[in-house]
Amino acid sequence: xxxxxxxxxxxxxxxxxxxxxxxxxxxxxxxxxxxxxxxxxxxxxxxxxxxxxxxxxxxxxxxxxxxxxxxxxxxxxxxxxxxxxxxxxxxxxxxxxxxxxxxxxxxxxxxxxxxxxxxxxxxxxxxxxxxxxxxxxxxxxxxxxxxxxxxxxxxxxxxxxxxxxxxxxxxxxxxxxxxxxxxxxxxxxxxxxxxxxxxxxxxxxxxxxxxxxxxxxxxxxxxxxxxxxxxxxxxxxxxxxxxxxxxxxxxxxxxxxxxxxxxxxxxxxxxxxxxxxxxxxxxxxxxxxxxxxxxxxxxxxxxxxxxxxxxxxxxxxxxxxxxxxxxxxxxxxxxxxxxxxxxxxxxxxxxxxxxxxxxxxxxxxxxxxxxxxxxxxxxxxxxxxxxxxxxxxxxxxxxxxxxxxxxxxxxxxxxxxxxxxxxxxxxxxxxxxxxxxxxxxxxxxxxxxxxxxxxxxxxxxxxxxxxxxxxxxxxxxxxxxxxxxxxxxxxxxxxxxxxxxxxxxxxxxxxxxxxxxxxxxxxxxxxxxxxxxxxxxxxxxxxxxxxxxxxxxx
Amino acid sequence: xxxxxxxxxxxxxxxxxxxxxxxxxxxxxxxxxxxxxxxxxxxxxxxxxxxxxxxxxxxxxxxxxxxxxxxxxxxxxxxxxxxxxxxxxxxxxxxxxxxxxxxxxxxxxxxxxxxxxxxxxxxxxxxxxxxxxxxxxxxxxxxxxxxxxxxxxxxxxxxxxxx
Numbered sequence: 001x002x003x004x005x006x007x008x009x010x011x012x013x014x015x016x017x018x019x020x021x022x023x024x025x026x027x028x029x030x031x032x033x034x035x036x037x038x039x040x041x042x043x044x045x046x047x048x049x050x051x052x053x054x055x056x057x058x059x060x061x062x063x064x065x066x067x068x069x070x071x072x073x074x075x076x077x078x079x080x081x082x083x084x085x086x087x088x089x090x091x092x093x094x095x096x097x098x099x100x101x102x103x104x105x106x107x108x109x110x111x112x113x114x115x116x117x118x119x120x121x122x123x124x125x126x127x128x129x130x131x132x133x134x135x136x137x138x139x140x141x142x143x144x145x146x147x148x149x150x151x152x153x154x155x156x157x158x159x160x161x162x163x164x165x166x167x168x169x170x171x172x173x174x175x176x177x178x179x180x181x182x183x184x185x186x187x188x189x190x191x192x193x194x195x196x197x198x199x200x201x202x203x204x205x206x207x208x209x210x211x212x213x214x215x216x217x218x219x220x221x222x223x224x225x226x227x228x229x230x231x232x233x234x235x236x237x238x239x240x241x242x243x244x245x246x247x248x249x250x251x252x253x254x255x256x257x258x259x260x261x262x263x264x265x266x267x268x269x270x271x272x273x274x275x276x277x278x279x280x281x282x283x284x285x286x287x288x289x290x291x292x293x294x295x296x297x298x299x300x301x302x303x304x305x306x307x308x309x310x311x312x313x314x315x316x317x318x319x320x321x322x323x324x325x326x327x328x329x330x331x332x333x334x335x336x337x338x339x340x341x342x343x344x345x346x347x348x349x350x351x352x353x354x355x356x357x358x359x360x361x362x363x364x365x366x367x368x369x370x371x372x373x374x375x376x377x378x379x380x381x382x383x384x385x386x387x388x389x390x391x392x393x394x395x396x397x398x399x400x401x402x403x404x405x406x407x408x409x410x411x412x413x414x415x416x417x418x419x420x421x422x423x424x425x426x427x428x429x430x431x432x433x434x435x436x437x438x439x440x441x442x443x444x445x446x447x448x449x450x451x452x453x454x455x456x457x458x459x460x461x462x463x464x465x466x467x468x469x470x471x472x473x474x475x476x477x478x479x480x481x482x483x484x485x486x487x488x489x490x491x492x493x494x495x496x497x498x499x500x501x502x503x504x505x506x507x508x509x510x511x512x513x514x515x516x517x518x519x520x521x522x523x524x525x526x527x528x529x530x531x532x533x534x535x536x537x538x539x540x541x542x543x544x545x546x547x548x549x550x551x552x553x554x
Numbered sequence: 555x556x557x558x559x560x561x562x563x564x565x566x567x568x569x570x571x572x573x574x575x576x577x578x579x580x581x582x583x584x585x586x587x588x589x590x591x592x593x594x595x596x597x598x599x600x601x602x603x604x605x606x607x608x609x610x611x612x613x614x615x616x617x618x619x620x621x622x623x624x625x626x627x628x629x630x631x632x633x634x635x636x637x638x639x640x641x642x643x644x645x646x647x648x649x650x651x652x653x654x655x656x657x658x659x660x661x662x663x664x665x666x667x668x669x670x671x672x673x674x675x676x677x678x679x680x681x682x683x684x685x686x687x688x689x690x691x692x693x694x695x696x697x698x699x700x701x702x703x704x705x706x707x708x709x710x711x712x713x714x715x716x717x
Contacts, residue, residue, distance in 0.1 A: 005715070007699050007711040007714065007715070008711075010698055010699060011697060011698075011699060011701070011711075014696060014697050014698065015697075018666075018696050022666070035664070038635070038636070038664070039664070039666055121636065121638075151701045151702075151711065151712075152701060152702050153701075154701050155669075155670075155697060155700070155701065156701075156702060157641060157645075157669070157670035157671075157673035157674050157700075157702075157704045158638075158641045158642055158645050158670075158674055158704065159638075159641075160638065160641075160667075160670055161635070161636055161637070161638025161641065161667070161670075162638060163638075227702075235642055238638060238639060238641070238642050239613065239639060239642050243636075243637055243639075273650060277649065277650075279649075279703040280702075280703060282712075283712060283713075283716050285715075285716045286712050286715065286716060289715065289716075
């Protein structure tokens with residue numbers, strides 16, 4: 001894992017001091033709430049429906065046990081005993097008091113954490129594949145570039161007041177687990193024909209009210225040029241992005257209005273200028289310095305197959321089901337990555353209480369080289385577990401209520417906080433997720449339905465990623481009554497696509513029924529090992545629309 | 555109120571001249587980009603310093619290079635603090651166009667933006683009455699180190715790490 005050097009540590013300390021001064025000015029009445037707002041937002045502090053919410057950055061979703069324990073401490077001491085892991089691999093605390101925020105930031109700084117640029121119209125926390133450094137299909141560990149981008153973008157003097165927020169994601173594998181095509185900039189680590197390391201750069205993706213997939217603006221950007229290239233994209237956007245309408249201010253609108261070819265031409269022209277100047281050349285030594293922090297942990301030499309695990313699976317069906325669903329192959333023989341579902345049946349997606357955070361920290365310290373990941377699907381990962389230890393890990397997770405075997409299944413639902421917390425929301429999200437989860441609780445039925453990604457947003461801002469759900473659910477307000485629009489066919493993976501609305505919006509108490517209807521159509525039409533997404537792509541929307549209209553005519 | 559300096563350069567004394575007002579007989583003036591383009595010979599013939607105001611949508615890249623060479627001041631408008639185009643314009647003026655005169659920010663901004671403004675090459679501020687010299691010196695000392703090159707010549711952390 002990356003560790004702060006004296007420069008990084010000082011930067012975060014000075015930011016805490018600056019923000020503490022801003023809070024003091026606010027509490028003393030020297031700043032109005034209006035004036036304080038942009039300042040607090042730059043540090044991840046929102047004013048929600050009921051209270052302040054603090055969003056803490058977890059860069060590229062990587063945490064140590066010590067950091068996770070500190071998050072548990074903060075949840076206990078300053079919140080109501082829990083935290084909420086988000087689709088941007090961050091954690092949110094929903095109930096901090098304003099006067100406590102400086103102390104929370106101090107506590108975070110002690111473990112090399114912060115809330116810098118988790119909000120505001122700046123370059124936000126960088127996200128990456130949660131299996132980074134462990135996945136067998138990886139070309140390059142995406143955390144190295146992500147950390148380089150984190151530093152370059154931190155307190156960027158030119159790009160801290162952009163037209164709108166700006167999100168960058170990096171994948172190190174051809175199989176995209178970082179959803180790069182729906183980010184403002186998406187980066188894939190690649191190799192060219194000569195075997196040299198470089199990056200394919202996409203720009204202009206996003207969700208919200210105008211969902212768009214990003215276009216490629218750089219086929220192969222060499223490693224030492226990557227920051228210069230990113231700066232070129234940022235400058236074109238800062239200068240030309242729309243500022244007259246916040247709903248049209250994201251880079252996706254600029255790319256759409258200019259056209260992908262013209263955007264690429266402008267980026268290339270700007271890149272040539274920056275490159276000629278040379279100031280942003282990334283030194284090889286700096287890449288190597290950061291790379292060294294992400295060196296593989298001391299893996300043991302193990303057989304690929306674990307007899308201990310095999311015996312445990314044979315005698316314990318629940319464990320076998322967990323292994324079948326929650327284990328991801330590791331690049332080192334004898335190891336596996338373990339996904340920890342934060343989607344217990346009927347639970348709140350992404351929530352974990354302090355005791356669970358401590359339990360995960362303990363298990364990671366003992367069995368996963370002290371490492372934990374947060375996924376953009378609101379789950380956790382223990383990246384490096386010996387297959388021989390899987391049974392013990394499963395038992396420890398079970399004891400903490402964290403062994404739900406549903407990764408990628410119908411109950412592994414993404415949901416935004418919705419109207420229960422958020423002052424932008426039109427409708428609740430959490431209760432809808434709970435209804436669906438309860439309805440499809442039967443594990444055998446879940447397994448029969450296979451990979452099925454349901455994503456729920458409580459408003460058009462799409463924090464719950466509904467556009468890229470195999471089934472997407474969007475909460476809307478119709479004359480004061482919560483309704484839900486259902487879409488099918490979205491994907492955030494390497495086969496990225498945006499879902500299409502199928503049928504009339506339904507009321508909250510009919511959503512689970514509508515999902516039943518969709519699943520029935522899928523089961524009637526599926527062939528071979530097709531997922532719902534595959535069947536939908538093959539047969540089209542019509543059969544689903546017909547049944548939904550028939551079932552939900554009012 | 556007089557402009558406040560945020561760099562080592564002392565702000566110059568200029569008089570703003572509206573597009574429809576005659577140029578004064580003597581003294582340094584600030585004119586709009588439109589007037590400069592229309593009356594460049596007359597404006598530069600006065601033998602006094604000339605400044606130009608650029609609205610936030612006006613790129614300094616559009617100024618004819620021979621005009622830029624003769625300008626003593628570029629005023630960048632910040633219509634509201636959220637409009638961050640001026641940061642790019644200032645940096646372009648310094649690092650790409652080689653402008654060595656004064657760059658002044660005018661309009662609406664926060665004292666919490668001063669650190670960034672100085673890094674992008676802005677010398678002086680005209681706007682918020684509450685920004686005192688003390689607030690400026692506090693703001694400029696916010697961060698000891700910087701993570702990226704800008705227009706102020708400061709060595710980034712990356713270069714400091716690797717000598």
